[in-house]
Amino acid sequence: MARMGYKGSATAHGFRALFSTVANEAGWNPDVIERQLAHMERNKIRAAYHCSTYMDERARLMQWWADHLDGRKAGNVVPFGSLNTRLRQPQSNPLAAPLHASRAAFLCPRRKAFTPET
Template sequence: MTVRPGEAAGAAWHEIDFENKLWNISAERMKKRKPHAVPLTPQALAILEYLKPISGHREFIFPADKDPRTHASRETLGAAFRRMGLIGKQTAHGLRALASTTLNEQGFDSDVIEAALAHVDSNKVRAAYNRTDYLERRRKMMCWWSEHIEEASRGNYSVTGSQHLKVV
């Protein structure tokens, strides 16, 4: 997924539309205050199904350790990376850069990538006329990304581009 760490940490079960395979994040929770629909891939849906018995009875998908009535902190993933010894190698927000770089290098349309990242077009005129959310194209792209991550999890690491970014 290409959401910001805080958006992921605050994910609530009521935002998940299993039937349409979408995660609908309200405008209030988004940085640019625009609602954002995230296509859910088979891998993402499998993870959510795995988490249901753990947190499905709670409001949040990732409840906080100290108070499960609240959601995990946006710093939780960063803390996990530190515990894994990934200081200086990976950050929670860096996963978005990794996704953007890899998807661009694979030839996916930059407009579709920017839409997946929930970036707002800086060209005000273009933004006023182009109102698509690229949902179906994002769905296909995110399926490729999920498969890429799944391969990496099997030990088939991918080094990408001149920066030699790795899926760790």
């Protein structure tokens, strides 16, 4: 932080809090935001079963964030609400493609890889 010129004026936690606040106010899926911040699920039951990584949505979220910051740097007021709504819409259905057992184990390490009987 000091090498970037923020010593004494900002912290990494502050940047993370700013990102979370702005993304939530802009209407992004809170689960996607929390996964991007690498936060663990507090509800133990949900954590045991919910292993989504939201990679496509996270990529769109980070592009939106970069565009938002670029707009702010250029002096533009970047409105919330309907701006970039199309970026928040899933481009594909993750359930449409079958999930290979080894990939499922990779995505959710708590689960053991399933090997179908041949």
